[in-house]
Amino acid sequence: MKDIVSLCKRRGFIFAASDIYGGLNGFWDYGPLGVELKNNLRDRWWKDMVITPPIGPDGSPIEILGVDSAIIQNPRCWEASGHVGGFCDPMVDCRESKKRYRADHVFVLVPKDGEGFSFAFDKDDEDDVIEKRLQKLAKGKKVEDFERTMLDQIDPAEFGEIIGPDVKNPGTLTEPRQFNMMFHTFVGATAGDENKAYLRPETCAGIFLNYKNVLDSNRAKVPFGIAQVGKAFRNEVTPRNFVFRSREFEQMELEWFCEEDEVPMWFDFWLEERTRFWESVGIPKSELHFLNVPKEDLAHYSSRTIDVEYRFPFSAPDFDELEGIAHRGCFDLTQHQEFSGTKLEYFDQANNRRFLPHVIEPSTGLTRGVLALICQAYTVDESRPSGVYLDFKPSMAPKKAAILPLTAKEDHVPTAQKLYMDLREDYNVDLDIKQNIGKRYARQDEIGTPFCFTIDNETSKDQSVTVRHRNTMEQERVSLDNVKAFMKEHISKA
Amino acid sequence: MKDIVSLCKRRGFIFAASDIYGGLNGFWDYGPLGVELKNNLRDRWWKDMVITPPIGPDGSPIEILGVDSAIIQNPRCWEASGHVGGFCDPMVDCRESKKRYRADHVFVLVPKDGEGFSFAFDKDDEDDVIEKRLQKLAKGKKVEDFERTMLDQIDPAEFGEIIGPDVKNPGTLTEPRQFNMMFHTFVGATAGDENKAYLRPETCAGIFLNYKNVLDSNRAKVPFGIAQVGKAFRNEVTPRNFVFRSREFEQMELEWFCEEDEVPMWFDFWLEERTRFWESVGIPKSELHFLNVPKEDLAHYSSRTIDVEYRFPFSAPDFDELEGIAHRGCFDLTQHQEFSGTKLEYFDQANNRRFLPHVIEPSTGLTRGVLALICQAYTVDESRPSGVYLDFKPSMAPKKAAILPLTAKEDHVPTAQKLYMDLREDYNVDLDIKQNIGKRYARQDEIGTPFCFTIDNETSKDQSVTVRHRNTMEQERVSLDNVKAFMKEHISKA
Numbered sequence: 001m002k003d004i005v006s007l008c009k010r011r012g013f014i015f016a017a018s019d020i021y022g023g024l025n026g027f028w029d030y031g032p033l034g035v036e037l038k039n040n041l042r043d044r045w046w047k048d049m050v051i052t053p054p055i056g057p058d059g060s061p062i063e064i065l066g067v068d069s070a071i072i073q074n075p076r077c078w079e080a081s082g083h084v085g086g087f088c089d090p091m092v093d094c095r096e097s098k099k100r101y102r103a104d105h106v107f108v109l110v111p112k113d114g115e116g117f118s119f120a121f122d123k124d125d126e127d128d129v130i131e132k133r134l135q136k137l138a139k140g141k142k143v144e145d146f147e148r149t150m151l152d153q154i155d156p157a158e159f160g161e162i163i164g165p166d167v168k169n170p171g172t173l174t175e176p177r178q179f180n181m182m183f184h185t186f187v188g189a190t191a192g193d194e195n196k197a198y199l200r201p202e203t204c205a206g207i208f209l210n211y212k213n214v215l216d217s218n219r220a221k222v223p224f225g226i227a228q229v230g231k232a233f234r235n236e237v238t239p240r241n242f243v244f245r246s247r248e249f250e251q252m253e254l255e256w257f258c259e260e261d262e263v264p265m266w267f268d269f270w271l272e273e274r275t276r277f278w279e280s281v282g283i284p285k286s287e288l289h290f291l292n293v294p295k296e297d298l299a300h301y302s303s304r305t306i307d308v309e310y311r312f313p314f315s316a317p318d319f320d321e322l323e324g325i326a327h328r329g330c331f332d333l334t335q336h337q338e339f340s341g342t343k344l345e346y347f348d349q350a351n352n353r354r355f356l357p358h359v360i361e362p363s364t365g366l367t368r369g370v371l372a373l374i375c376q377a378y379t380v381d382e383s384r385p386s387g388v389y390l391d392f393k394p395s396m397a398p399k400k401a402a403i404l405p406l407t408a409k410e411d412h413v414p415t416a417q418k419l420y421m422d423l424r425e426d427y428n429v430d431l432d433i434k435q436n437i438g439k440r441y442a443r444q445d446e447i448g449t450p451f452c453f454t455i456d457n458e459t460s461k462d463q464s465v466t467v468r469h470r471n472t473m474e475q476e477r478v479s480l481d482n483v484k485a486f487m488k489e490h491i492s493k494a
Numbered sequence: 495m496k497d498i499v500s501l502c503k504r505r506g507f508i509f510a511a512s513d514i515y516g517g518l519n520g521f522w523d524y525g526p527l528g529v530e531l532k533n534n535l536r537d538r539w540w541k542d543m544v545i546t547p548p549i550g551p552d553g554s555p556i557e558i559l560g561v562d563s564a565i566i567q568n569p570r571c572w573e574a575s576g577h578v579g580g581f582c583d584p585m586v587d588c589r590e591s592k593k594r595y596r597a598d599h600v601f602v603l604v605p606k607d608g609e610g611f612s613f614a615f616d617k618d619d620e621d622d623v624i625e626k627r628l629q630k631l632a633k634g635k636k637v638e639d640f641e642r643t644m645l646d647q648i649d650p651a652e653f654g655e656i657i658g659p660d661v662k663n664p665g666t667l668t669e670p671r672q673f674n675m676m677f678h679t680f681v682g683a684t685a686g687d688e689n690k691a692y693l694r695p696e697t698c699a700g701i702f703l704n705y706k707n708v709l710d711s712n713r714a715k716v717p718f719g720i721a722q723v724g725k726a727f728r729n730e731v732t733p734r735n736f737v738f739r740s741r742e743f744e745q746m747e748l749e750w751f752c753e754e755d756e757v758p759m760w761f762d763f764w765l766e767e768r769t770r771f772w773e774s775v776g777i778p779k780s781e782l783h784f785l786n787v788p789k790e791d792l793a794h795y796s797s798r799t800i801d802v803e804y805r806f807p808f809s810a811p812d813f814d815e816l817e818g819i820a821h822r823g824c825f826d827l828t829q830h831q832e833f834s835g836t837k838l839e840y841f842d843q844a845n846n847r848r849f850l851p852h853v854i855e856p857s858t859g860l861t862r863g864v865l866a867l868i869c870q871a872y873t874v875d876e877s878r879p880s881g882v883y884l885d886f887k888p889s890m891a892p893k894k895a896a897i898l899p900l901t902a903k904e905d906h907v908p909t910a911q912k913l914y915m916d917l918r919e920d921y922n923v924d925l926d927i928k929q930n931i932g933k934r935y936a937r938q939d940e941i942g943t944p945f946c947f948t949i950d951n952e953t954s955k956d957q958s959v960t961v962r963h964r965n966t967m968e969q970e971r972v973s974l975d976n977v978k979a980f981m982k983e984h985i986s987k988a
Contacts, residue, residue, distance in 0.1 A: 012559075012711030018568030018703055020836040024681065024691070027566055029704055032559035032712055039540075046533075052918050060911065061925075065506075065526040070742050071725065072521055074512030091683065100683060185677045185693065187518065187729065187741065189585065189594060197518070199679065199693075209512055210523055217506030218526055219928060231565065231725070235681065247681065248564045342514040417554065424546050431555075434713060 001313045004378050005242055007388065011447050013037065013374065014243060026239030026247030028367075033447050036398035036428060038250075038370050042229055044281060044395070045252045045366070049227045054273050056223075057265065064225035064254065065214055069206025071231060072187065075197050080339035081205055081332065083198070088178040090152050091237050094164040096172040101151070101165060102237045103176040108154055108162055109134075109146035116141070117170045118162045120151060124240075124314065125165075137168060152176060181234045183247075199233035204361060206230070207255045208332045212344055222346050222357050223258035223266065229366060241314045243367050250366035255328075257346075257357035263327055270362050271306060271325055278308070278322070281369075282393040283376055287311045289319040301331030308364075310372045322372055323364035330356040377448055384473065385438055390448030391471060394491045399449045400427040401487065404440050406456040408433055416455045419465070419483060427487060445470060451490065453483060495807045498872055499736055501882070505941050507531065507868065508737060520733030520741030522861075527941050530892035530922060532744075532864050536723055538775060538889070539746045539860070543721040548767050550717075551759065558719035558748065559708055563700025565725060566681065569691050574833035575699055575826065577692070582672040584646050585731050588658040590666040595645070595659060596731045597670040602648055602656055603628075603640035610635065611664045612656045614645060618734075618808070619659075631662060646670060675728045677741075693727040698855060700724070701749045702826045706838055716840050716851050717752035717760065723860060735808045737861050744860035749822075751840075751851035757821055764856050765800060765819055772802070772816070775863075776887040777870055781805045783813040795825030802858075804866045816866055817858035824850040871942055878967065879932055884942030885965060888985045893943045894921040895981065898934050900950040902927050910949045913959070913977060921981060939964060945984065947977060 008014040012031035016023035030038055048054070049064050056062040078084045090103040101122070109130075110118045119138065121130055134141060151173075154162070160171040183199040186192070200206065207226045214226055229252045236247050243249070258266050271290075279285055291307040298305055305326040309319030333356045337344040345354040377390040394400060403420045405412030413433060420431040430449065432440050437454065444452050452468040459465055464479045467486065478486050502508040506525035510517035524532055542548070543558050550556040572578045584597040595616070603624075604612045613632065615624055628635060645667075648656070654665040677693040680686070694700065701720045708720055723746045730741050737743070752760050765784075773779055785801040792799055799820040803813030827850045831838040839848040871884040888894060897914045899906030907927060914925040924943065926934050931948065938946050946962040953959055958973045961980065972980050 009707070010711060012708065015704060015707045017564040017566075018571055019707055020703060020830060020834040020838075021568040021570045024564075024566070024568045026681070027564040029561060029563040029700065029707075031561055031704065031708060035560045035562040038562065051922050061915070066529045067523060067525060068529040068532065069523040070511040070518075070521040072511075072518070072727075072742055074515040074518045076515045077512055179683055183679045183681075185679045187520070187677075189673055189729075189731065206523065209514060210509060210525065213503070213509045213513055213523075214506065214525060217504060233566075235683075237683065248566055336514065340514040344514075421555070428545050 001242065003388075004313065004375060007378070007446060008034070008242075008374065011443075013447075026236055026245075028243050028246055028248075030370075033398040034370065037373065037392075037396065038366060040396050040398070041281060041369050041373065042250075042252065042366055045277070045364075046227070046229060048277060049225070049254055053225070054269075057269065062223070062225070063220060064227050065218055065220060066227050067207060067210050067214060068228060068230060069203070069210060071200050071233075072185070072197050073200065073205065073209060076339055077205055077209060077336070078182065078198050080335040081208075082335070083182055083201055084180075087182055087201055088180050089237055090176040091179040092151065092176050093174045094167060094172050095174065096167040096169060097164060099164075099166055100237055103152035104150060105238060106151040106165060108149050108151050109143070110149055110154075111141065112145055112147055118158075119146070120162050120165045120173070122165050123150075137163065179235075179237060181236065183233045183235050201234050202232050202253070202363075203228045203230045203251045204253045204255060204332075204363065207253065208336055211255075211257070211333065212342065215346070222348070223256065223262065225254050225256040227252075227254045229253075241312070241320075243371050244312065244314070244320070246367065249368070251363060252366050252369075253361065253363040256360040256362075258360065259355075260330075260358045263358050263360065266360050267304065267325070267327055270360055274308060274323060274325060274362050274364075278310075281373065281396055282391075283310060283322075283372055287376065288322075291319075291321075299326070299328075301329050302326050303329065310375075312372070313375055322368060323362060325360065325362045328359040328361050330358050332359060333357070384442070384445060386442035386445045389445035389470060392448040392450070394450045397448045397450055398428065399430045399444070399447060400491055401451040401453060402430040402432055402440070402444045402449050404432055404437060404452055404454045406437055406454055411460055412455045415459055415480075419453065419455070419480065422484065423487065426484075427491065441468065451487070453478075495736065497882075498807065498869060501872070501940060502528070502736075502868065505937075507941075520730055520739075522737050522740055522742075524864075527892040528864065531867065531886075531890065532860060534890050534892070535775060535863050535867065536744075536746070536860055539771070539858075540721070540723060542771060543719070543746075543748055547719070548763075551763065556717070556719070557714060558721050559712055559714060560721050561701060561704050561708060562722060562724060563697070563704060565694050565727070566679070566691050567694065567699065567703060570833055571699055571703060571830070572676065572692050574829040575702075576829070577676055577695055578674075581676055581695055582674050583731055584670040585673040586645065586670050587668045588661060588666050589668065590661040590663060591658060593658075593660055594731055597646035598644060599732060600645040600659060602643050602645050603637070604643055604648075605635065606639055606641055612648075612652075613640070614656050614659045614667070616659050631657065673729075673731060675730065677727045677729050695728050696726050696747070696857075697722045697724045697745045698747045698749060698826075698857065701747065702830055705749075705751070705827065706836065709840070716842070717750065717756065719748050719750040721746075721748045723747075735806070735814075737865050738806065738808070738814070740861065743862070745857060746860050746863075747855065747857040750854040750856070752854065753849075754824075754852045757852050757854065760854050761798060761819070761821055764854055768802060768817060768819060768856050768858075772804075772866075775867065775890055776885075777804060777816075777866055781870065782816075785813075785815075793820070793822075795823050796820050797823065804869075806866070807869055816862060817856060819854065819856045822853040822855050824852050826853060827851070878936070878939060880936035880939045883939035883964060886942040886944070888944045891942045891944055892922065893924045893938070893941060894985055895945040895947060896924040896926055896934070896938045896943050898926055898931060898946055898948045900931055900948055905954055906949045909953055909974075913947065913949070913974065916978065917981065920978075921985065935962065945981070947972075 013034035015029045017027035050066040053064045156175040186195040187197045188195040289309040293305040308323040310322040377392045405416040423429045454466040468475045507528035509523045511521035544560040547558040650669040680689040681691045682689040783803040787799040802817040804816040827838045871886045873885045899910040917923045948960040958971045962969045
């Protein structure tokens with residue numbers, strides 16, 4: 001993971017926010033290549049959902065409408081959704097290390113024999129870290145002498161016997177307290193409770209708020225969907241794993257409104273569609289895991305949720321969440337109808353009845369998706385100068401091709417410029433004139449450019465260029481006239 | 495303006511945020527058509543700036559790199575930029591009406607003879623409102639008996655003689671006080687000053703923060719630019735004029751880094767480029783006004799700023815700001831270098847010298863641009879059923895074409911579906927099966943769809959469809975085989 005983070009900074013994918021000021025924990029900026037990759041994933045999702053939605057079970061394309069709602073909404077909305085009261089994480093502080101932990105992210109080794117202290121660890125701590133710490137502090141005891149329990153399962157009265165994750169002394173952990181993860185601000189000139197507002201912790205609320213306006217203005221008919229891409233904010237106690245768990249992030253959410261008795265069919269439909277989506281952008285099914293969230297872990301309004309998990313480097317060999325597909329029932333519309341006093345029932349003209357549609361929500365993180373694409377593309381190859389290349393699908397690659405004059409002299413540059421101008425109307429391409437050709441190939445490998453076109457001394461003679469394939473490093477000659485056709489063939493089919 | 499706001503809601507362009515909760519002053523959501531229009535304008539700007547940047551004065555394309563930075567940054571950044579100390583509006587409250595006003599948005603009529611009271615008005619109040627109010631309260635005096643002064647030019651000691659904008663009694667206005675327009679929040683678990691952070695009031699700061707990382711990771715050479723599109727937030731005292739002055743909005747900003755002695759050349763370059771941009775998306779030059787901001791109104795760091803103003807309906811016959819092109823000197827890099835302690839100087843290898851580049855900033859509002867496009871497109875035409883149509887350039891129109899089976903029966907629908915499937919890979923098109931054809935044409939006129947293809951009884955005989963042109967309502971026959979070519983010809987050239 002460290003290598004990936006380092007490449008992301010070195011090549012301009014992702015930087016720490018406010019890097020020159022030492023950063024800000026949990027916030028990240030996207031550099032020139034990161035923003036293109038993110039835009040590619042965003043645009044593909046939008047196209048797949050809104051512009052060319054999938055064909056439904058009846059053979060006709062389904063209907064999905066897009067919205068873009070404000071990050072700050074009327075605070076009543078978050079009372080209705082349950083976020084003001086319940087969007088909390090249990091948090092403990094350590095009085096010694098001054099660090100803060102999510103109680104559900106810390107596990108404790110409790111001695112089976114009841115003798116001696118318990119030891120707390122971060123849930124991501126690796127085996128050797130755990131062994132080492134026990135050797136140091138547990139006087140000959142080993143992992144097998146302990147029982148493993150999550151911190152939030154332990155009676156706070158027992159906290160006195162626990163040695164916190166980063167310290168040596170027992171009894172330093174505070175009791176867990178509930179911490180609301182919504183960022184708040186104040187709209188208007190006074191910072192009083194009457195002006196308190198929240199940054200949305202998820203984009204889907206903006207969909208439910210607009211459900212009626214979208215329905216009325218577009219004569220939509222159930223079943224139909226509303227889709228949104230946008231930023232969301234969570235005041236995470238412990239942001240971690242690069243952009244995976246950050247405090248500011250982007251989501252891509254679809255709310256699919258359908259009749260209750262069609263929920264099972266549509267749930268399967270979306271599970272299949274979303275899997276196909278991730279495969280189409282370069283995440284093979286073998287790296288995905290489908291977690292059928294157990295009943296006891298479901299959100300109170302959900303009767304079924306499947307998490308689509310990806311094998312991130314920090315979770316490997318296990319998986320962590322990339323997308324959640326949830327049946328939300330009619331919880332949200334019911335709540336907003338009650339809290340707003342606005343009727344949100346759908347009128348089914350054919351059967352002359354009114355009802356609140358049920359909702360299936362495929363919800364994914366755009367920034368998390370970008371991380372998955374980068375992790376999946378990251379390929380070590382000692383045989384090449386860069387030692388690594390990014391194996392993006394051409395359609396996702398930030399740059400589709402690089403145009404490289406072999407030297408900065410003679411007629412290489414004007415020919416390269418002309419080819420660049422020809423291609424850039426249709427593709428995001430790089431014209432790179434500086435440095436020797438080996439270094440430029442290495443750079444293009446590291447940023448995942450699938451094709452490099454090199455203009456050399458032969459070019460002026462036979463009007464052809466060398467095309468180098470990123471993954472195989474194979475080179476072939478293509479006539480200048482055929483470069484566009486080459487691109488069309490190789491980009492569109494991937 | 496009222497008609498435009500009403501159309502925007504009725505047809506799904508722009509809704510009040512949290513509409514079902516009575517809205518939230520200064521916040522707006524974009525509906526299915528609004529989000530497409532906004533995306534079109536955003537993508538065009540991004541393409542023009544980042545993917546196919548303009549040709550520079552030397553005949554080669556210039557270099558512009560994109561970024562996407564976090565909305566929440568290290569708070570020190572806003573100390574450096576001057577926003578913590580100085581991003582304030584002068585604000586007065588009225589003790590009687592309980593309303594709040596920006597002192598620089600209120601003018602006062604002061605009696606020339608020094609007798610009687612002064613009267614305060616909102617700067618947008620129209621002549622007849624002013625006359626009426628004077629008739630009621632000024633005992634025979636007329637506008638010409640008064641001198642007009644802005645409220646923030648009046649000595650607060652005189653406030654006792656002023657009758658506030660919405661009341662009848664003098665002396666109700668409080669002294670002006672400075673009100674910081676940045677929204678603040680708290681990052682981390684405690685809401686103390688040490689955790690205070692801000693929502694960015696403009697996107698450009700994220701560019702300056704990333705200047706060094708972009709330079710290092712992309713080997714950029716001065717002159718070059720960094721571009722960003724994203725949300726910004728200002729806690730406006732009086733949001734107004736629909737989405738024109740809202741509290742949450744989107745900006746498109748370019749910072750162009752160049753040598754000081756090339757500033758005049760690049761300033762003219764960008765003024766011309768940006769004018770060309772607005773013309774290319776459908777804003778004619780005749781509706782633009784170029785305000786050379788007078789020296790005394792310039793921001794302290796700027797030696798030259800030109801506001802590109804558009805004739806909005808609420809400002810007509812005058813203009814209001816659509817874009818600002820500012821020479822920011824090297825103010826921002828100097829400040830961030832000093833506050834962060836990170837060297838930000840550019841090393842000019844050819845001349846072996848280090849310097850802080852100067853900056854020219856063409857900065858525009860994406861959401862304000864959307865409003866300009868809608869206002870410009872809004873065309874009253876009593877001769878057609880809708881009474882109005884939106885004359886978008888085809889490239890900006892949310893829907894490029896509508897495919898309309900004449901009836902919902904027979905083979906009209908399958909043929910229409912087939913045509914829709916053919917076109918949707920390349921264009922955002924609408925398949926509309928419901929209602930009679932007149933109503934459907936009216937709807938497409940109101941949402942600004944340039945072309946309607948109608949499948950009728952002739953279609954199955956001669957494999958042709960009727961195409962109806964939005965502006966002229968003229969109809970012609972096109973063979974099904976030629977629809978794609980028709981689209982290509984008509985969309986690409988506009």
